[in-house]
Amino acid sequence: MGREFIEIFEEWALDYDKSVMGEHPQYVDVFANYDAILNQVVQQSLGTVLEFGVGTGNLSNKLLNAGHNVIGIEPSEAMRNIASRKLPSMTILDGDFINYPYISVQIETIASTYAFHHLSDIEKEIAIKKFASVLPRKGRIVFGDTMFKTEADKQLEIEKALDKGFTDLADDLNREYYPTLDIMKNAFEKHHFDVSFKQMNDFVWVITADKK
Template sequence: MTRFNDLFDRWAEDYDRTVAGLHPEYREVFAGYRAILEKVVQELGLSPGAKVLEIGVGTGNLSQLLLAAGLDVVGVEPSTQMRQGALAKLPDLALYEGHFLQLPSTIGLVDGVVSTYAFHHLLDQEKRQALTLLHRSVKPGGRLVFADTVFKNEDIRGQMRQEAKDKGFLQLANDLEREYYPLLEPLQQMFADTGWKAQFQQLNRYVWLMRADKQSS
């Protein structure tokens, strides 16, 4: 799970400019970025004081909105440089080194889990393991809300990859080839198999919202 740490350590300084749409190759990936983060908080649907685990905090943009909503936020982030960026914005954030498969034991049970632009860094088997682990980490009736790149099918994934190449967006095309972006139907089955009742909504050409409620074992 730390396989992309070097990349994110290098990206940390420019990350906020990228999500703001200033990198032409990733403009569509991050289209409506602020609204996507707000949608995650809205769909979480928790009252002030509820405890939320955020995985892949990055530079703390979602964390800011969660804290503004009065939530008790605990974050994990594997990249040292990203953690430093987040703490520069939010020095009081409870932030730990960790990732989807490595959660600090001190966190305990939480009311909800959120993550944006991070779940695709897991291999499919790791995604399944993470969903199983998070199901155990959330209180009964708890909710998980992710926003990340998902493709409806393999044809669309191939079309988007070719489109990036045709535009000369070679960095984006490389990302689409090397990272582990899931397909919608297998992802839906993965959530169901691990005890989640999930709904999926497309938010831009790349990003889908995944809202999942914990089901009884």
């Protein structure tokens, strides 16, 4: 459920916004076109949005500015605190992609950036199945996240990171559950979503999945 990584995010919270703005050399390529990635997710979002992995609230802020009602889910207390200070009027709840409080309002879009890869492939499918039960017909999932065309592409990025001396990035790519496009496509289609992918940088793709 991704909670095995909470300690990392508790420690990263204060510096997270510096990282996404390119101040951490090892992650410059991962966060390349960061604003464009968030904007693409916003552009694809419909109606009331349930956002997972709110982090410091960067996507939330853009969604709110675009006129969406947003309910946030975030497992890291340190991240929730920062996001709540930025966006005091927004509801941000403790939870993760699979275990989160009951949401009483109708959700049209489930959105997330840089978070879904914290779930194993089995957990990803459990989450997608749950999302299918939450969303109405023609409801939408929009995720911006690191994934790879093939496992070989992932291994190539690990080798490139090591060649540059980027051991933190290489460890990250080995440790977390970055999927391939076919795994994501199969998981969404199994639960009756039409899915498309748009590559945003060498690491990140935006997935748009519409419930049939």
